[in-house]
Amino acid sequence: MIVVALWLAAPVLMWLQAHDAATRIAPAEVQMDRVQLVEWVEAVTAPAALALRWEVPHSVLSPAAGRVQEVLVAPGDVLENGTEMLLVNNRTIVAFAAEVPFFRPLSYLDDGSDAAALNEMLATMGLESSPGDVVTARTVRGIKALDHRLGGGRGGGTFDPTWIAFLPSDGETVESVHTGVGDAVAIDAEIVGLRPSVESATLVDAESAPHADDGSLEAGSAAGNGRADDSMATAMPIPPDSHVELPDGTKLDIDDSGNVTDASIGAVTSASQPGDVSTAVRIVTPPSVGSVLAPAGAIYVDTRGNQCMIRATAAQGGSTTPVRVTITGYTLGGVAVRSGDLSEGTWVVSRPGQTDRVTC
Template identity: 35%
Template sequence: MTASPSGRRSVALFVIVCVAVWLVPTGIAVAMWSASGLVEHAAVTADGPDLIQVGERVDAEARDAVVDVHLGDAHLVTSGSAGTVTQVLTAAGSVLTNGVPVLAIDDSVIRAYAQDFPLYRPLTRGDRGPDVEALEVFLRDSGFLDVTTIDDVFGAQVDRAVRAFQKDNGHAVDGVFDPGYVAYVGSSFTVAAIDVVPGDRVALDDRIMSGMAPAIKVEIKDPDLNPLPPFSGAPLTLQLADTSVSVEGTSLDGAAATDVATALSGAGVNATALEEGAVMRYANARVSLSEPGAWGTVPSSAVYISDTGARCAVDAEGTVIPLVDSRESTGQPGIMLVHADLVGVRLLSDVAQAPPGSLDACE
């Protein structure tokens, strides 16, 4: 007997249901077995260490700074001659060197004497001594004595130079150099103020002008007035507004202090006077390496610091690498700068992943 179409559909449906009932539990069991296998595999298999490649950076180590210029006593210039001022031949802000005209008294020109050794007596032919040597330097610098060798003897050549000086400056030509021909300004002098005008009568030792107080020390500090951290190289560049000056270190004296003070005073930036004007403070300065150095860069987590302060990193093979020249990056927290030779080397990004005991070699 032939089955009807509806009967065949019923049989097929029954078979599908039976297969489904068998497959679902079996699939769940297989899936659970697979998942448990993965969990077990994860429990016994550790991830490999994370590695980073040392980067590269050129660093000028720029830091904000405050500059304190310590000033000495202002130099006061007095007259070595008596008479009436007929001309003033210099002005505030002028730098006076040997032979620069300062003023005229009774139409005789008085020139700047920019040396430390004084002319304390009239000098004439036949005289000898260190003051004669100083006179020769003055006459040479003033353009009246053409010599290559300076000695301490007032000879014929010096006599001719003195007479030429006297004639050119309106003095009596007698070959005797009088100390009153000059105004003693010292070896470094910038005019701060002129105290006389034409028509004034001056007596011997009357004040005729004053100089700017000389810089005796310059200190470069951080904005909180603490010493700056050491730089990795020299020289340094100090910048204030549009003015830049080269400095050797952050504490300067002598000629170096004078050069920096002169540059800063011409920067067009107002300074704050402290200690009754004995210190001039310039804010908003910046100091950096004149020749920025190349460095490698790594995160701080890649650097191990031992109990003795030694710094090390660990490469991909577990080798400990001493970081002799390393330091923290200026203005970039969390970054360490290492020697440029390490650029491109792969290191552990976290030294905590180093093999046990390996960091004992960091000394």
């Protein structure tokens, strides 16, 4: 009989102990604070970084040989299709990102991929051209107009590839100029160095972002190449309803794998310096509807891994109960949490002691 009574009493004792742990009287010296509804206008931000990989730097080569009379570009200039670069032997050399580099003279009825590129270039420059990959009579008239524009006389309508400096892509930025007035330039001599572009950028935690001096660069590569080892850059997910932006506020388009898309890679290049292996960004999360703002020290994690706070019925002398919460963001003023057990004006223990951190 005694054994049965003890067996029945055990669960009751366990419930009473748990209830006592969950609801207790707050000591007079425990600091209390009231939680507030989240009403700040600014979004919640958290630091992060982009691990960068850079393309191999490109150059623009001279298509002609001669004496440089004028340099028409400078570091920082953006080279667009048709940009004038040099004056050599009284002829202007322009840059163009043709589908294929021009390699031969082109005359009436010539055809091929370079003839198609010539027609496209003439059209881009606002000159007569023809659709397709054949040099037509219209193409010839466009060639004559281009020849005249670049300093030629009344030529016979044959396109000369020495007029055009091949540009890897439209919109490249000049990093350095390697020729000057009075220099004798040779064919295929480097005349302009282009600013390298970011090849890929991966969102990573700010603490684990690669650095040029921490061994995270690929073996055998110079720090100036800025090619971080992929193993050092594990992509991190973006929290729901959040976005990533550069320090200047430019919003970045990032795919589900944590990689910056082509639509935003140019913005990352502009915000970075050649050789950087990472660049700072921030994750922006709007305030969550229904969240309350509480002191950061009020949060603790119980033995089950739950995020908890201790709710109180009064500022002093009231009973306390641990409640489970979900953190929705951080601010300088505290931590934003959401819980069905908290509302505006609820008292919480600001800094619960170790003995108060019971399971919620």
